[in-house]
Amino acid sequence: MTTNTTIGSNGTNVSQALLDTMNGTSSTRSATSAASSTGSTSGTSATDLQNTFLQLLVAQLKNQDPTNPMDSSQMTSQLAQINTVSGISQLNTTLSSLATQMSAGQQSQAALLIGSTVLAPGSSVTVASGKATSFGVQLANPVGDLQVVVKNSAGTIVNTIDLGKQSAGTIPVGWTPTDSAGNALPNGNYTISAVGTINGQQATATTLAGATVQSVVLQSNGTPGLVLSNGTTVGLTGVAAIL
Template identity: 65%
Template structure:
């Protein structure tokens, strides 16, 4: 009778271990009676496994005892599971710290002028907001077309050959004849030749960071003075 009770206990522990690994639970009564065994934490899994191992040792066949190498292997596997769980906890904590640090650093950028994706350029009193392009590869014949509100090209900025990456552009807002452009909002577009093929590089426009908006993902968005809101990772350059 005693042996049968012990074996029944082993089966119960085994079922708890299987439930723990699979992330499932039994009936409501079993769950309340064995809440610690059904926990998905590594420590609970390790405790359940050790209970099962002790029960197996108590009920092993004396003529065919458990292989010590198998027991060592099983213990090593449980330690691996525990180590992975601890590593996940550490990485989660590190990610939280990095997110908080990134948000703090982004807040320090308020008031800075940056280049971000966009194509609208403001001209006022002979001055214009900064512009630029993003090249996916080394390019030749890089050009930026400046268009007025009517869609007419008023000037073309020839940048020639440029390396891959972000290319800030300094320019004086004049038309093709050298006349100062009237105040207003203009649109820019870019063309280039990359790896022998025509390409349309992404254009960048300058703006001041007016605020920072934390996101649920942890990566902050920045509010720009031109009314746009972009992710901090989209900021191509800080001027």
């Protein structure tokens, strides 16, 4: 059963469902009753609540006693809050749209890298016909001395490449695959590790493996991933250099 509330001295009736919506107590009443009482104003979105507030505010102003006006400051404050919520909702929609557009743009950029050789975090180097696949080192800080240790598949150190003093950033390494005695290394897979020192203290050094970009996939987080020839998949931010 729908009840009405009188506003002002003129005796204008306003539905209880409308008041319940304003007071946040409409959840205790049936949706059917609220819909029949308030018509198009029974929704719960920010726009619906804003329209409901406006209707109630106008009804209050039209029917108040001029000699004893009703205080509408609280209602006005609540209306401003509804406007804020509505604005945030629209902002979220806009940001979601921008994120979708950016993701599409990143996929297009990633597709341009197909066939390119890139450096990404990794420690594998392949030697074939006297040549080694590209690799490098990434430094967070400048170092006084940087060395790259090369090990064969058995874990034996076959060479140590001394790169000397290096600045922070990405350092591509060009290397002819030989052992410490200068003999050519046999074909196979090798691993690299980097050690940097700053005033005698060990510094952070990340090894980078070179590989060819074969394809682009959509990762679980919605960003494009580059499928590399060494069997790994990295995001665009994981690419340290494009060779």
